[in-house]
Amino acid sequence: MVRLNRIPKGVVAADVYAKIETTNPGNSIKDRMALKMIEDAEKSGKLKPGGTIIEGTSGNTGMGLAIAAVVKGYKCVFTTTDKQSKEKVDALRAFGAEVIVCPTDVDPEDPRSYYSVSSRLERETPNSWKANQYDNPSNAQAHYEQTGPEIWEQMDGKIDHLVVGVGTGGTICGVAKYLKERKPSVKAWGIDTYGSVFKKYKETGIFDKNEIYPYITEGIGEDFLPQNVDFSLIDHFEKVTDRDAAIMTGRIAREEGIFAGNSAGSAMAGLIQLADRFKAGETVVVIFHDHGTRYLGKMYNPDWMREKGFVDRKGLTARDLVANREKAPLVTIDRSATVELAAHILTENAYSQIPVTADGRLVGTVAEGYLYSEIVKNPDVLHGPVEAIMQPALPFADISTSVDALAAMLTPESPAVLVRDFKLDATYIITRWDIIRALS
Numbered sequence: 355m356v357r358l359n360r361i362p363k364g365v366v367a368a369d370v371y372a373k374i375e376t377t378n379p380g381n382s383i384k385d386r387m388a389l390k391m392i393e394d395a396e397k398s399g400k401l402k403p404g405g406t407i408i409e410g411t412s413g414n415t416g417m418g419l420a421i422a423a424v425v426k427g428y429k430c431v432f433t434t435t436d437k438q439s440k441e442k443v444d445a446l447r448a449f450g451a452e453v454i455v456c457p458t459d460v461d462p463e464d465p466r467s468y469y470s471v472s473s474r475l476e477r478e479t480p481n482s483w484k485a486n487q488y489d490n491p492s493n494a495q496a497h498y499e500q501t502g503p504e505i506w507e508q509m510d511g512k513i514d515h516l517v518v519g520v521g522t523g524g525t526i527c528g529v530a531k532y533l534k535e536r537k538p539s540v541k542a543w544g545i546d547t548y549g550s551v552f553k554k555y556k557e558t559g560i561f562d563k564n565e566i567y568p569y570i571t572e573g574i575g576e577d578f579l580p581q582n583v584d585f586s587l588i589d590h591f592e593k594v595t596d597r598d599a600a601i602m603t604g605r606i607a608r609e610e611g612i613f614a615g616n617s618a619g620s621a622m623a624g625l626i627q628l629a630d631r632f633k634a635g636e637t638v639v640v641i642f643h644d645h646g647t648r649y650l651g652k653m654y655n656p657d658w659m660r661e662k663g664f665v666d667r668k669g670l671t672a673r674d675l676v677a678n679r680e681k682a683p684l685v686t687i688d689r690s691a692t693v694e695l696a697a698h699i700l701t702e703n704a705y706s707q708i709p710v711t712a713d714g715r716l717v718g719t720v721a722e723g724y725l726y727s728e729i730v731k732n733p734d735v736l737h738g739p740v741e742a743i744m745q746p747a748l749p750f751a752d753i754s755t756s757v758d759a760l761a762a763m764l765t766p767e768s769p770a771v772l773v774r775d776f777k778l779d780a781t782y783i784i785t786r787w788d789i790i791r792a793l794s
Contacts, residue, residue: 355508355639360609361602361622368515368632370625373505373641374612380417382615382644383501384487387524388418390496391485392426406431406482410472412521412573413442414644415487420449431475431482433468438572439652459568459717459747462578469578487522488580497528505529505639506536513540514636517625519574519617520544520552520591523583525641530587543631544588545617545624547599548776550575552583553591564714567774568750570596570662572652573617573643577715592624595776597752599623600664603646603653613646616653661762663755670757672773675792676782684772684781686711689718689741696720696740697729706785707770710744718744721769748772748783761789 355371362370375383395401406429407419416432423430430451434443435458446453454475456468464470476484487493505513516533518526530542546552549569554562566577571594576583603619606612621640632638652658659665663672686709687696699708700722710718720740728735728743735743749768751760753775763771764786773782 355505356610356612358610358622358640361605361626362629365626366629366632366638367634368636368638370638370640371509372610372612372614372618373501373508373639374614375641375643376614376645378418380414380421381647382414382417383525383641384414384643385418385421386500387487387493387496388415388485389422390499391487391490391492392419392422392428394492395483395485401428401483402481403427404481405429406479407485408432408472408476408479408482409485409487410434410468411446411487413438413446413648414573415485415522416446416451416453417442417449419485420446420451423451424449431479433472433475435468437568437570439649441648441650445648461712461715487524488576488578488582491582493522493524494528494531494582494584497525498532499528501525501641502529502532506533509637509639511537512637513537513639515541515543515632515638517543517545517621517628517638517640519621519624519641519643520546520583520588521574521576521617522580525643527582527584527587529641531584534587541589541631542587543624543628544591545574545621546591546593547571547575547620548593548595548774549577550593551577551579553593555579556585556588556591566715568716568747571599571616571620572649573615574620590628592628593776594620594623594627595752596662597664597754600653600659600662602626603649604659606642607646607654612642614642615644615646615648617644618642619653660759663751663759663763665756665759670792671753672751672755672757672760672782672784673753673775675757675760675784675788676753676773676775684709684783686716687720687740688712689739689744691740692736693720693725693729693738693740693743694736697725697736700725707748707783709748709772709783710740716747716772717741718746719748719770720744723769750774751784752776757789757792760784764789
């Protein structure tokens, strides 16, 4: 447990401590619940000697499972998403695990999603067991039995607020349950990301697919509701942008001397946003889930930060480009609509591309150049669904992204960028012509 002295100074009146989990064998808090899930599965007979452990993971749970599997003599097959850092995938393979990388921007029910692929592999693989960290109660129980008591003892019971990034929900709910049983006044603050469903569901009880957007932040947020997220134990969710999380991740290393991961950046950025909720004389504990080595190619890579528009730079930003636009809904087309309708929308509005949606979620793009080539090759394609000729979804950028960073994101494969103003709940599309007009 380490007191944070610089980042909160002059901003947060309460004392702030970080529960640092980077010294576990796999350098993350997930080691705790990974071992617990395996041991409970062994006791129940679900995991048998010589078996294969299968799991969908963002990397850290897989690492904990892989290390335990080496010691106990199990095989491992993991599915993950293409947004996870290369370092995480390489680390899993270093422990002998097979890793299958799946697309990020698909529904959890889609057969290509890392959830679905892991479930299929469990059905097809003899003597296998899927850990299912999202719904496995051993996840939260591990933190109720271990992490919660440790925090209570290390703080001598002096804790008023718990701040945790929420992904599977196991950490925050297991710890919060233990702390609230001993001190009911303890508040649990869940840190969410834009593109995730948690905050709105907590506040309204509505699972809104329109809340789901592609996001970069790793380890927190979800596009479904894991059973380990007990909303009754979480007092409030605070959303943090990808940009703020990435910048804060670097600040933790530079200003506090702690080499932590992306979810720590999210948690600290959320804590700062919540500063007015914490009073002098109170104590806040924030959990730093994993180690910075997992993110050397991302948040700790200056080139990557510039490419994503996360570096503070003077000059024009995406906000300047859309400042004079009317607040109108982004024009999209459902993937089941006909190609003929897409062509009509493009020609009538002089658009170059239209984002494609499925249940309100952005899943692809119809670009005029590719559409033209497909129609020329086969005019009958006009009567088919848009999803048959759609290309990958356009990249997302925050409204504060610099114009030069936006320009770098425009490529032949991605001729436009979607800019999201989360505070105004508005999405805009930026094209090359927008950049040219701004710079001319």
